[in-house]
Structures are given as structure tokens and as C-alpha cells.
Amino acid sequence: MAKAIHSMIRVLDEARSVAFYDNVFGLKAADRLDFETFTLVYLSSSESEFEVELTINKGRSEPYSIGDGYGHLAVSVSDLDAEHQRLSDAGVEPGRIIDFSHNGGLLARFFFVTDPDGYRIEILQRHGRFK
Numbered sequence: 001m002a003k004a005i006h007s008m009i010r011v012l013d014e015a016r017s018v019a020f021y022d023n024v025f026g027l028k029a030a031d032r033l034d035f036e037t038f039t040l041v042y043l044s045s046s047e048s049e050f051e052v053e054l055t056i057n058k059g060r061s062e063p064y065s066i067g068d069g070y071g072h073l074a075v076s077v078s079d080l081d082a083e084h085q086r087l088s089d090a091g092v093e094p095g096r097i098i099d100f101s102h103n104g105g106l107l108a109r110f111f112f113v114t115d116p117d118g119y120r121i122e123i124l125q126r127h128g129r130f131k
Helices: 014-025 080-089
Strands: 006-010 028-034 038-045 048-057 073-077 098-102 105-114 120-125
Touching: 014 038, 014 048, 080 105, 080 120
Parallel strands: 006 048, 073 120
Antiparallel strands: 028 038, 038 048, 098 105, 105 120
16 A cells, blocks of 8 residues: 655745745644755645655746646645634734535635745644545
8 A cells, every 4th residue: 555755846946935834734844855956945844744845956046937737736624714813913924714515515624825936835723525
């Protein structure tokens, strides 16, 4: 059986991205591997073994094209309304909270934020299948 361990995204500015993921999600650098042409930074939290891997290609100055195939990363929180307010107060500009129903029942409550490189992250209320 396969186990999901990380998702990799390419970012331009290591410090800016590390600060964003720390401030918004509490993800801390668990490891940093520096190579001749790129650097890998693994971000994690105590709530999950899953990590976000930041890849910083040295010498790159142009923003990455996210394209039309990328969707989003997703995280869950215990209090969606409080998290939305915290991020608003921090100047992150979260999207509006959406109540999403399916077959007459609440499937999910969520909103999106966008990181400094344009990657969208969905923040879901822990409920049902979204634990």
C-alpha cells in the first residue's frame, strides 16, 4: 500500500515561502538540503507526517507558470471561522468561506488562500471525510 509523504512545489524566494507556510499553516522547516543547482526545504507540522517540499532552483528569476493542470493543496483545521479571522487579521486575504452541500447535506466548509508563488491552498473545516 502506498503512503503519501509529500507534495513538491517550485518557489522563487525561499525565505518568503518558508515564512508564508510558517505564518499561515504553522509548517516548520524539518530539513534543508542544498545542492549545486537547487535547494530542497521540507516543511512539516506535528499534526501530520505529510510534508510540503519546496524546490528552489538557483539562478531562476522568472515566476513559474502554474498552468491549467494544477489544482490545489488542502489542509484541515478544527475551527474554520477562527482560522479565517486569524488570516484576515494577518493580512493574508483569505477567500470567502463556502458551504458546499451534496445530496442535501453539508459536504464541506472551506476557503482558499494563495501563497507568494500563486499556489492555491484549500483550508477545510474538519468534518466528515475531511479530517
